[in-house]
Amino acid sequence: MTLDILxxxxxxxxxxxxxxxxxTCSMIGLFxxxxxxxxxxxxxxxxxxxxxxxxxxxxxxxxWTAFAVSVSAALGITKLRKxxxxxxxxxxxxxxxxxxxxxxxxxxxxxxFTIDLFSFLFGxxxxxxxxxxxxxxxxxxxxxxxxxxxxxxxIHFTFDEEQAKVHGIPVEKxxxxxxALAAVTVIATMRLVGILLISALIVLPNITSIMMGRGFKKxxxxxxxxxxxxVIVGITISYYFNLAPAGTIVxxxxxxxxxxxxxxxxxxxxxxxxxxxxxxxx
Amino acid sequence: MxxxxxxxxxxxxxxxxxxxxNKISFSVQEGDLLGIVGPNGAGKTTLFxxxxxxxxxxxxIKLFGYEGSQYTTLLSxxxxxxxxxxxxxxxxxxxxxxxxxxILSKKKLAKGAALIQSCGCCWNRIFSTSSKDREKIEESLKxxxxxxxxxxxxxxxxxxxxxxxxxAKSLVKExxxxxLDEPVTGVDMDVQNKFYSVLRKINKENKITIVWSSHDLTxxxxxxxxxxxxxxxxxxxxxxxEFFANKDLLKMYSESAMQLHMHKxxx
Numbered sequence: 001m002t003l004d005i006l007x008x009x010x011x012x013x014x015x016x017x018x019x020x021x022x023x024t025c026s027m028i029g030l031f032x033x034x035x036x037x038x039x040x041x042x043x044x045x046x047x048x049x050x051x052x053x054x055x056x057x058x059x060x061x062x063x064w065t066a067f068a069v070s071v072s073a074a075l076g077i078t079k080l081r082k083x084x085x086x087x088x089x090x091x092x093x094x095x096x097x098x099x100x101x102x103x104x105x106x107x108x109x110x111x112x113f114t115i116d117l118f119s120f121l122f123g124x125x126x127x128x129x130x131x132x133x134x135x136x137x138x139x140x141x142x143x144x145x146x147x148x149x150x151x152x153x154x155i156h157f158t159f160d161e162e163q164a165k166v167h168g169i170p171v172e173k174x175x176x177x178x179x180a181l182a183a184v185t186v187i188a189t190m191r192l193v194g195i196l197l198i199s200a201l202i203v204l205p206n207i208t209s210i211m212m213g214r215g216f217k218k219x220x221x222x223x224x225x226x227x228x229x230x231v232i233v234g235i236t237i238s239y240y241f242n243l244a245p246a247g248t249i250v251x252x253x254x255x256x257x258x259x260x261x262x263x264x265x266x267x268x269x270x271x272x273x274x275x276x277x278x279x280x281x282x
Numbered sequence: 283m284x285x286x287x288x289x290x291x292x293x294x295x296x297x298x299x300x301x302x303x304n305k306i307s308f309s310v311q312e313g314d315l316l317g318i319v320g321p322n323g324a325g326k327t328t329l330f331x332x333x334x335x336x337x338x339x340x341x342x343i344k345l346f347g348y349e350g351s352q353y354t355t356l357l358s359x360x361x362x363x364x365x366x367x368x369x370x371x372x373x374x375x376x377x378x379x380x381x382x383x384x385i386l387s388k389k390k391l392a393k394g395a396a397l398i399q400s401c402g403c404c405w406n407r408i409f410s411t412s413s414k415d416r417e418k419i420e421e422s423l424k425x426x427x428x429x430x431x432x433x434x435x436x437x438x439x440x441x442x443x444x445x446x447x448x449x450a451k452s453l454v455k456e457x458x459x460x461x462l463d464e465p466v467t468g469v470d471m472d473v474q475n476k477f478y479s480v481l482r483k484i485n486k487e488n489k490i491t492i493v494w495s496s497h498d499l500t501x502x503x504x505x506x507x508x509x510x511x512x513x514x515x516x517x518x519x520x521x522x523x524e525f526f527a528n529k530d531l532l533k534m535y536s537e538s539a540m541q542l543h544m545h546k547x548x549x
Contacts, residue, residue: 034370156383159369163383166334167455168358168390210374213435219374 005239013133014125014235014245021192022201022227024140027147028185029202030220031178033210034158036088040074040179042199043092044186047073047099049195052120053106062120063135066187073099074183075176082172123194123246125235136188143181143188154178155216192231193246201227204253208260213269226256285347285401287312287459287491288333293341295328301514302328303339308510308519310459310493312403315485317506317522318495324513326495327365330463333493334362346458347401358386359394361452361460361490363445365467371437377447378432381419384451391456398458406489407456422450426480442466442473449480460484462494474498478505499532 055062
């Protein structure tokens, strides 16, 4: 009985996209969180909304316009930050409001809100077409493989930019590549949880796993595991109880975060660290 | 004939029109341990940042006689330990992870080694050519005495232990030159002494050239082979004995150090 949801094509597509996208979000999110760029994903998704509206306005497949607008906005704001020394949070505010305003403007200029547009705002994982699935899975795999390839310089760069520069890492190029990857990830995630909840997938699994006090590799693996299980369980629950998948997934992630916070407060993780300390002393 | 490890020729740096470093020139020979002294605000960090390519400057700086793109190649083989590494306190990196960041790719290492050999310098590697990355990391941790801390998060370590981890990170790249900017300021005496013995060891045994700034004149007189004294300009550069015999210089340095000390307590 429990496996009957897998017999539907739309469910298979939803689960496949969900799993791939959650892995990508966790990976890119860990770097964003550690660079104190947690809301960058949120800003990019609002820009993507502008991109989607642009697609509808000119009658182009909206995902393509969203990709183009988000990636150029990400690169542009990085360049602007470098040349004007605008602080990170202010840059994010500029990006977020200008992207969203562009979207609202274009929609009002055309034929108003449609159901399809709403699906971008709140996610529509169960309505993912084969074309969308192929695109999202392809793009996500590209991001994952790139991140694996550049992991060493990227970790060094995230830890300490100046040391990375002395070490001979081309930090500027790496930064541009990284923000472009983040923009691409956000577009790929839109279908799963919608523009308004993307930040949750980027931030929640990572701040939860960081609390567990492990090294970099383990932190990333824990974050991916939390994210993937929240997506699978969330989609399943939403199917059986007829709930919105995006909200269910994010609330599961919030529960994981709060649970870990309580466990840490009670001393579950610190005890382990303490034992480790004792063993190194002995 | 071998060349100098570092040549600084007429280097000036200005911040918003104010000269932080004024026409400084000095050279560091291979195997030297140069101690740089000078009060805070003397431009020591600015000078280091210029050498490391993090700060634009006027004048000329050469690494093992090289400038331009070859300078950049050799720069990746310079170990740098700043006064304080500013990292995100939640960063989930163990001590092992941090040291691993210092590993230089085989390609870069080979390119740098070829340059060094062609200029006739002898580069004493810390590790044998066959050692794997993991062995290098373990060995670096052993040199700084942190082998039992390798699985601890870097943020859990004390300030002195963190500095030792960052020294291990710069040792693991098999440096040609190490630049240490007041690396043990604010660290207790016991850790300072451990640190100094590490410094002596890598300079004597591995023949790594070291440029080191410090306010600790006792340590400088114990360890350094040569001394430079600066306060925006270079006041002295030469043999250690000569510096410590020059009462005027010592007086000038200790007075400014005293003022700084009092100023710190006022804050």
